[in-house]
Amino acid sequence: MSIDYSSIGLRVGIEIHQQLATKEKLFCSCPAELASDETPKREVRRFLKVAKSEVGEVDPAAQYEIMKGRNIIYEVPENHACLVELDEEPPHDLNREAVLITLAIAKALNSTPVDEIEVMRKIVVDGSNTTGFQRTAIVAVGGYLVDDDGLIRIQTICLEEDAARKVDEGRGYVKYNLDRLGIPLIEIATGPDIRSPEQAMRVAFKLGLLLRLSGKVKRGIGTIRQDLNISIKGGVKTEVKGVGRLELIPKVVEYEVSRQLRLLEIRDELIKRGVKESDLPYLMVDATDVFLSSKSRLVSSSLSKGLRIYAAPLKGFGGLLKIELMPGRRFGTELSDYAKAWGGVGGIIHSDELPSYGISEEEREAVFRLLSLDRERDAYVLVISDAESAERALKAVMDRARHALIGIPKETRAANPDGTTRYMRPQPGAMRMYPETDIRPIPVTQELLEEAERLKPPTPEDLLTRLVREHKLAKTLAEQLIRDPLIHTYLNLVEELGDKVQPHVIATTLMIHLKGLKSEGLDVSLIDEQTLKTVLEKVGENILSKDAVPEILREYSLKKGEVSLEELIKKYTGIGVGELEKLIDEVIETLRETLLTKKEKAFNIVMGEVMKKVRGRIDGKVVAETVRKKLKEALGT
């Protein structure tokens, strides 16, 4: 995709949420740790009602969630949640350690602390907070981060409580575990200063590194989450939630840009076709009769369950529903997302994708006739469900379709693992907050600031110095490393293996071998931190030669896990000089005739043969020396 991002006016802002490594939770003394699967737990069932916000307007996002009207089940893991998480006891004082860490990180970002921290309640009624709101507070404002392409402004730095962990969801209920609820999170929001997908990743990386260098944040899966706010000229600001992996960020940005561009094209096409809002009234037609003798298994099994098929006309939308907005996601998929979210149905079937699902061309035509539609110019959607869900689903679909005439709706979207996104909910209004009156405001005193100063994380430059001086890395390697997301893996491995394996071996493995395999086009996704640790550990124990590392990694990737790591390690387990000498003797013996005729090439021939057998099991320099020595003995050369 070659898009000139500056000409389309791309603006991206990042919000990073990172769990802090405090001893206790933000508002109670429970440990700030997740429970294990074995932790005994009890269950509590609740409903939430929509609360009026301070100013008295019911928030649209809140209203939407309540429309889903679900039972909320909370798992209460023993020793990981108390009455505070259960919303059975008012919150305790704000965790001082969390405030200090947040202030320290704020300082590193040149941000200015507020004079008094006011804890707010942010309405969230999906059940992920037992109270129905998330507690959050601005700790600092302003500041900046230096990026290659210019300064990235920091807007706010907040301290907030993490939400409960969703463990299950089904028709009419959702289940959360309370262990994560209340773990302190720092939220860093940048201004919309990012101008390209790559820059977005770089900025996220830099912020992540800074957080890591503080040494006061949690690590591992789920401890850091990135949200992106993406907009283009003529489009809207879309919020994309929950981008887990850093490498996904450029894709998410690219795909969202593509989605917005396509949606604008669809709008222009609709205008060109003369489609008006009045052409799109909400109309739900029971189309079950058309499908009574359908050969589609999907249809017949649904009908046998007592479900019916409802249709809604989309005048003027013929051919538009199949337009691809992002890889694998068409405009029809967008409508389907709305039907799923609002109607709780499995999705929709639209006329642009028929015949399929076993539905025939004749049936497709019959629905066109039933709805009195033009089968070239118009389109329709079908929902297979009960009448009530169908009505909610189709109303949502029609609302979305009508919005296509105006442009792009303001949405909060969720990131998929491939970088595409799906509709999550409408964007919340601004007035979702009111003061958390159960917690006193916290003055940011001189004493707090001085204490925070001592916790201020080192800068990337400090890290560079450390890598060169303490880890003895070559400066160029160190420079590459601190600009690469692999720095996290490097630091983790050094932390775990530092006294056994030389840091430069770890750095080389990551920055040269692993990258090399990648650039060869190998799928290195199997090589995770644990794999690297296992292999490097063997180097540290002198069981493997460091030359064996790239060989093992290559073979491990190539065989896609068919061969276990243990087997590979065995295969490459180093050989001693004695064994090497024996091997060289054998090679010389077998090739004696040839070698005598090609004396000048003898070294290369023997070296090649021996290396085939010992590559990775012993240092190549040692092999060369030994071969030379042996050739001299055997041939006198």
Next chain:
Amino acid sequence: MVSRVKVGDRVRVRKGSLVYEGVVLPKSEFSSENVLVIKLDNGYNVGVDVSDAEVEVIEENVVRFHEPGLSRSVVRGGGNLKITFLSTGGTIVSKVDYETGAVRPAITATELLEAVPEFADYASELAVIEFSRLFSEDLTPAYWAELGSEVGRLIESGVDGVLIAHGTDTMTYTASALAFALRNLPVPVVLVGSQRSSDRPSSDSVLNMRASLAIFKEAPFGEVVVCMHGTISDDYVLAHRGVKVRKMHSSRRDAFQSINDAPLARVDFPSMKFKLLNPRFIARGRREDFQTVSKFSDRVALLKFYPGMECGIIDLLVDKGYRAIVIEGTGLGHVRNACVDSVARATEEGVLTVVTTQTIFGRVNMNVYSTGRRLLKAGAIPGHDILSEVAYVKLSWMLGSYPGLERKDYVELFHKNIAYEYNPIHKDSLFPVWSHEY
């Protein structure tokens, strides 16, 4: 500079290179003097010290903070019950208080109905009266008298149920006061509260109020009951007899539990199924037999005995003109022997001394130990299994509504089981069994 800035103004605060823009909110009493609390456009509040800042008012009175007067309104619904909702204040009808940073009564009862649309399904007519906006800890016997009279008038006007929103802290006291004041109740009177403020999505108030609808419709009893959560889940709400219920936890939503008695009924959710739990109830009376006896004396004291208590405290109360004292004694109903004389003196002065127990569960028995026997001889009146708070309210009601009786008549009246404040049979299942798995 700061003085001309008013709460509700939109301001721009320049502080060094930073600019804050937003609406000035009232600050909590904990905020520092020079701090201005500003609601930013992103919804967050921040506290900014303006002693070294430049404050510019962009627009005055963008938001107004005012409390409307007490309201009364009537709405019609599709049901067949005439229900009156009476709000006294407390957490069930609450709003954020910017002055103290705490939740305080403010939301009009009308707004509350939006939260409970089921009212329209049960009620033919729903009258909403905001009777007061008081914290329950600020209520007095004089208030009970007024409230009792108001509820009495409502019942005489023919309503099918009165729902009273009340702060939870002193709900037992008010429920008991009404139980004594409203004689031969033809309909249930339900008190509801909320342990989680009504401004939050997780408030327990909605379910508690919804339960009252099933009580009005289906309960065979004509009693004053308290409807609160049975567990910390939103599974069911219990209707407790007002004179037998106690707030047993400072914050849990199932804090209210019946003591020495079974709850009268439960209402399940979301089915709204009503189930009678206690066969021993006062049936709904005939309307023509209904009576309001709602006068309360403020000359009653409630005293908790503690080791080393100076007996002079009892003398002091007598000398101050108190007419009755509830002493919450230890165990089976004891105070230190040294205080027996003070009790005797109180009796001589015509002061009623009732002894209840600090153990909350169980009943007093002053025959078992010599101290108890001495106290009885000194004129102490055993409270049997009555809750100390209820004994206090009953004495206040007796002295207020029936002034000038003989001591023996008062003792007889106190021991008369008027609202089932005594339970003669304690089944072993009435005592809660604690979980011993931690």
